[in-house]
Amino acid sequence: MSFKIQYKEFGANALLIEWPDIIEEAVLSDIQNFGNRIGSEISEIEIIPSYNSLTIVDYHPKRTLKDLRKRAEEIYTAFKDQKKQPYTLWRIPVCYDPKFGIDLQRLAETKGLSTEEVIKLHTEAVYSIYCIGFLPGFMYLGGLAEILHTPRLNAPRLNIPRGAVGIGGNQTGVYPQDSPGGWNIIGNSPVRLFDTNRESPCSIRTGDKVQFYSVSLPEYRVLEIEVNASVFEMEKTEMND
Amino acid sequence: MIEVIKPGFYSSVQDMGRFGYRQFGVPVSGAMDMTALNAANFLLGNDEKDAALEITMTGPLLRFHSDTFIVITGACMEAKLNDTDLENNVVYRVRTKDELRFGRLRKGFRSYLGIKGGIQIEKVLESRSFYKNISPNAMIATGDKLPIKTLDDAEPEKKVIWSDDYLDKTEIEVYPGPEYHQLNDKQLEKLFSREFTIAKENNRMAYQLEEQIQEHPFSLLTSAALPGTVQLTSSGKLIILMRDGQTTGGYPRILQLSEKGISTLAQKKTFDKIELKLKLIS
Numbered sequence: 001m002s003f004k005i006q007y008k009e010f011g012a013n014a015l016l017i018e019w020p021d022i023i024e025e026a027v028l029s030d031i032q033n034f035g036n037r038i039g040s041e042i043s044e045i046e047i048i049p050s051y052n053s054l055t056i057v058d059y060h061p062k063r064t065l066k067d068l069r070k071r072a073e074e075i076y077t078a079f080k081d082q083k084k085q086p087y088t089l090w091r092i093p094v095c096y097d098p099k100f101g102i103d104l105q106r107l108a109e110t111k112g113l114s115t116e117e118v119i120k121l122h123t124e125a126v127y128s129i130y131c132i133g134f135l136p137g138f139m140y141l142g143g144l145a146e147i148l149h150t151p152r153l154n155a156p157r158l159n160i161p162r163g164a165v166g167i168g169g170n171q172t173g174v175y176p177q178d179s180p181g182g183w184n185i186i187g188n189s190p191v192r193l194f195d196t197n198r199e200s201p202c203s204i205r206t207g208d209k210v211q212f213y214s215v216s217l218p219e220y221r222v223l224e225i226e227v228n229a230s231v232f233e234m235e236k237t238e239m240n241d
Numbered sequence: 242m243i244e245v246i247k248p249g250f251y252s253s254v255q256d257m258g259r260f261g262y263r264q265f266g267v268p269v270s271g272a273m274d275m276t277a278l279n280a281a282n283f284l285l286g287n288d289e290k291d292a293a294l295e296i297t298m299t300g301p302l303l304r305f306h307s308d309t310f311i312v313i314t315g316a317c318m319e320a321k322l323n324d325t326d327l328e329n330n331v332v333y334r335v336r337t338k339d340e341l342r343f344g345r346l347r348k349g350f351r352s353y354l355g356i357k358g359g360i361q362i363e364k365v366l367e368s369r370s371f372y373k374n375i376s377p378n379a380m381i382a383t384g385d386k387l388p389i390k391t392l393d394d395a396e397p398e399k400k401v402i403w404s405d406d407y408l409d410k411t412e413i414e415v416y417p418g419p420e421y422h423q424l425n426d427k428q429l430e431k432l433f434s435r436e437f438t439i440a441k442e443n444n445r446m447a448y449q450l451e452e453q454i455q456e457h458p459f460s461l462l463t464s465a466a467l468p469g470t471v472q473l474t475s476s477g478k479l480i481i482l483m484r485d486g487q488t489t490g491g492y493p494r495i496l497q498l499s500e501k502g503i504s505t506l507a508q509k510k511t512f513d514k515i516e517l518k519l520k521l522i523s
Binding site (some may be wrong): 008009010011012013014016018021023046047048049050051052053055057059130131132133134135136137138140176177178194196201202205206 | 462
């Protein structure tokens with residue numbers, strides 16, 4: 001895959017690389033691929049991938065942005081015929097019980113669906129992680145069934161609990177920490193998407209995929225205990241398609 | 242060890258920041274006024290990566306339980322070590338049982354209390370910088386004990402005159418941001434021809450400005466934002482992201498503050514005035 005990409009200076013110490021302004025798996029894969037190469041070939045940098053962009057923050061005291069751009073261009077040209085990147089498919093448990101899914105009933109009613117149908121649609125889809133941002137471990141997911149697209153609340157709630165699963169516009173996701181938020185809350189996941197107590201605090205990466213599966217309230221309680229005891233491991237499959 | 246007797250308004254331990262975790266949504270954090278942190282570490286002969294206490298507006302009351310050396314940089318606040326008035330940018334010897342009390346804020350907004358050898362709290366993700374949900378605390382509280390090294394040997398030899406002139410500066414240095422080209426002539430004229438007022442919405446995450454410029458129809462697919470990124474909301478409001486700012490955003494990034502610009506802005510408080518000064522990357 002090879003796209004027409006643009007390089008822009010982002011202040012004095014960062015280079016922004018932009019792909020066409022579209023939400024597409026091929027773009028995501030190309031960004032991942034490029035980001036991995038850059039990460040392994042250029043030292044003293046930090047990369048921030050997102051939907052259609054890759055930002056390289058340069059920590060090298062002597063290197064100029066022009067030099068950095070030249071290196072990046074060489075790397076992109078050298079691998080342009082690479083095939084699709086391998087990724088990890090994560091399975092994330094969600095309890096859609098009304099105890100957690102405080103907006104589920106209302107959301108279902110406005111769509112003319114039963115809550116079971118909403119849960120089925122939400123768990124059937126395989127979502128792509130286009131970006132991790134906003135909060136540590138917050139995934140921007142693409143792939144929500146169109147019928148579930150729901151506007152954000154008019155006034156954001158002051159405190160959404162950690163693990164809350166919500167729908168906002170055409171996006172769905174999990175709040176990784178307690179935070180204010182305006183999404184419609186349909187459930188809660190006991191998993192910790194970001195945990196500084198783990199050796200690798202965030203296992204998921206931009207470019208990975210996510211599928212939710214429904215658990216009952218008693219199952220949720222068991223998982224919660226496992227998570228708190230740090231013995232729970234998220235189900236994952238390495239994919240090469 | 243330093244014991245916190247009274248915490249003051251908002252003080253947090255900060256070093257140069259947390260690097261390499263932005264792809265997971267973790268902000269960089271670190272000293273808001275990096276110039277002042279660097280000065281503190283330099284004057285004490287510390288490593289540049291050592292952590293200091295960032296003190297915002299109203300300072301704490303601290304009791305030392307170890308001998309050490311300290312220096313205060315950044316904003317000018319009244320400070321007394323027991324009964325002695327302290328000056329900024331001068332290294333002082335501190336003995337066990339000494340008390341350090343901060344008083345009235347005179348100039349600037351954030352002071353840095355540098356400690357010889359740095360504050361020794363445990364690192365989280367390779368940094369000692371406080372940040373909610375990453376470090377155990379977001380700010381210091383009464384009864385906290387901040388570990389430090391005991392040092393009673395020779396006084397640090399660095400004796401340089403450090404200028405605080407930048408605390409009075411209103412000019413904030415900016416580069417064009419990635420979406421600078423979306424600005425029309427009217428917006429550009431407004432941006433660079435007048436003073437802006439710091440809104441009351443200002444903290445370690447972001448500074449909002451009171452005055453708005455013309456609204457616009459542009460939005461952005463979520464993309465990286467950096468400390469110092471100036472975002473333009475669709476209604477024309479200007480939001481300047483700071484050290485704890487979110488790692489990504491969806492508003493056009495019209496300008497980017499230089500490192501010096503971020504440090505200068507970090508010393509501004511509600512109702513202070515600033516001017517944006519465009520600089521091209523050479």
